[in-house]
Structures are given as C-alpha cells and as structure tokens.
Amino acid sequence: MLEALWQRLDNVARASLPFMSTxxxxxxxxxxxxxxxxxxxxxxxxxxxxxxxxIHRPDLFGPGMAFIIGLLFDVINFLPPGLSALLFVGxxxxxxxxxxxxxxxxxxxxxxxxxxxxxSFIIIEWxxxxxxxxxxxxxxxxxxxxxxxxFLFPLPCWMLIRLQRSALxxx
Numbered sequence: 001m002l003e004a005l006w007q008r009l010d011n012v013a014r015a016s017l018p019f020m021s022t023x024x025x026x027x028x029x030x031x032x033x034x035x036x037x038x039x040x041x042x043x044x045x046x047x048x049x050x051x052x053x054x055i056h057r058p059d060l061f062g063p064g065m066a067f068i069i070g071l072l073f074d075v076i077n078f079l080p081p082g083l084s085a086l087l088f089v090g091x092x093x094x095x096x097x098x099x100x101x102x103x104x105x106x107x108x109x110x111x112x113x114x115x116x117x118x119x120s121f122i123i124i125e126w127x128x129x130x131x132x133x134x135x136x137x138x139x140x141x142x143x144x145x146x147x148x149x150x151f152l153f154p155l156p157c158w159m160l161i162r163l164q165r166s167a168l169x170x171x
Contacts (some may be wrong), residue, residue: 044073044149087121
C-alpha cells in the first residue's frame with residue numbers, strides 16, 4: 001500500500017517537471033542579475049522551456065500550462081494580463097504542430113527554429129504592446145531581448161535535456 005502511494009507520488013512529481021522547470025525559468029526572468037542594464041532587456045526565459053517541452057514532451061506540457069505560465073509572466077513583468085498568455089499558447093501550438101520537423105534534426109536546427117520563433121514572438125508582443133498602450137515603445141530593448149534569449153538558448157536547453165533524460169526517460 002505504502003509502495004503504491006510512493007510510486008504514485010513519484011509519477012506525479014515526474015509529470016510536473018515540465019511545468020515546474022518552466023515556472024523556474026519564469027522566475028529567473030525577473031531575478032536581479034548583477035549585470036548593468038540587463039533589467040530593461042531581460043529575456044523571456046520561459047519561452048525556452050515552452051519551446052522545448054512543446055517539442056519533446058507535449059503530453060506533459062499542454063497549452064493550458066503555457067497559458068498559466070503566461071498569466072504569471074504578465075503579472076510578474078507588469079504586462080497587460082493575458083498578453084503573454086495568448087502569445088505563449090500561440091508559440092506552444094505552433095511548435096507543437098511543427099514538432100515532427102524540429103525533433104528529427106540536429107541541435108542547430110532546433111536552435112534555428114527557436115531563433116525564428118523568438119523573433120516572431122518578440123515582434124508580435126512589441127506590436128500588441130504598442131496597440132494596447134497607444135504608443136510606440138523603443139524597439140532596441142526588444143531587439144536586445146531577442147538576441148539575448150537566442151544566445152542563451154543552449155545552456156537552458158542543455159539543462160532541460162539533462163532533466164528529461166534523467167527524470168522522464170522511464171515515462
């Protein structure tokens with residue numbers, strides 16, 4: 001009886017790893033890093049996890065979880081509620097539909113797909129923010145966000161790969 005309970009708890013913990021890692025990346029996006037001027041261009045690290053899990057474990061990370069992460073991202077970053085949620089779900093669904101293409105290729109192809117996804121995400125978010133706020137926001141910080149998250153992609157992706165192989169390979 002006790003073994004079955006521990007087995008069930010282990011399965012629940014393993015199944016929640018994609019959501020929890022994305023939540024961690026969301027919080028890491030707002031940590032005060034000891035780098036000058038990074039606060040204005042802190043990249044959306046949660047996007048890396050959403051991209052990764054939509055390709056590799058969509059059974060454990062669905063669009064509903066992307067929506068919840070997006071709402072939390074909006075609240076934490078003082079964005080209009082629902083903006084990131086809508087965009088995160090859009091990214092999740094686009095990547096989910098294209099996952100057969102991304103999962104069968106090299107890491108460079110995965111990285112290139114992420115770069116295109118991020119550039120699209122950042123531009124759409126910039127346009128929506130301009131429309132919602134009725135003002136044109138500077139594009140340079142948005143551009144730097146995209147560049148920063150693209151260049152940071154390999155390290156968080158490597159961590160997610162290790163997490164998947166160590167904890168989720170038996171599922």
